[in-house]
Amino acid sequence: MTITATTHLNFRGDARAALEFYQSVFGGHLTVIAYGDFGMPKELPDADKVVFGQVTADSGFRIAAYDAPSHSPEAAAPTATTRENGLTLTGERFFVAVNGETADEVGALWDKLADGAEIVEKFGPSPFSPGFGMLTDRFGVTWVLQVTAAQAG
Incomplete structure (x- = not known):
C-alpha cells in the first residue's frame, strides 16, 4: 500500500494568487475550480473564490488550497x-x-x-x-x- 499526504492551505480570498505563485516556484500543473463552477450563483460574493485548487509537479511536489467562505470565522494571526x-x-x-x-x-x-x-x-x-x-x-x-x-x- 502506498500513502501520500498533501498539504492543504486555507486562504481568505487569495488562494488563486498563492497557487499561481507556487506553480511559478515549483512548476507543474495548476488546477483551480471556483465556487461558481460548482453552481454557486455568479452574483454572490464568493462565486469567484477557489473551492478547490492544486499544484502538482513531476518532481513530486503537491499542494492544495482553497478560499474559506467569507462567513467562516477568521483564523488567529501568526506570531x-x-x-x-x-x-x-x-x-x-x-x-x-x-x-x-x-x-x-x-x-x-x-x-x-x-x-x-x-x-x-x-x-x-x-x-x-x-x-x-x-x-x-x-x-x-x-x-x-x-x-x-x-x-x-
Whole structure:
C-alpha cells in the first residue's frame, strides 16, 4: 500500500494568487475550480473564490488550497517568538517542509519563494544540513526548505 499526504492551505480570498505563485516556484500543473463552477450563483460574493485548487509537479511536489467562505470565522494571526538560543520561530501550528537533494536545487526554490517573504532564518549551511532556511511567504504560509540530511552526507 502506498500513502501520500498533501498539504492543504486555507486562504481568505487569495488562494488563486498563492497557487499561481507556487506553480511559478515549483512548476507543474495548476488546477483551480471556483465556487461558481460548482453552481454557486455568479452574483454572490464568493462565486469567484477557489473551492478547490492544486499544484502538482513531476518532481513530486503537491499542494492544495482553497478560499474559506467569507462567513467562516477568521483564523488567529501568526506570531513570532525567539527562543533562548536566538532562533526565531513563528507561532504557526504547522510549516510546509520542502526537501531537496542539493543546496543548488533547494537554493533556487528558496530564491523564488523569498520574493516578498519575511525571512525567519536565512537559507544557508546549518549544523544538520548543507542548506536550511525558513520563511513566511507573501501569503502568510511558513516554509522550511532544506537539503535532505541523508543526501547531504
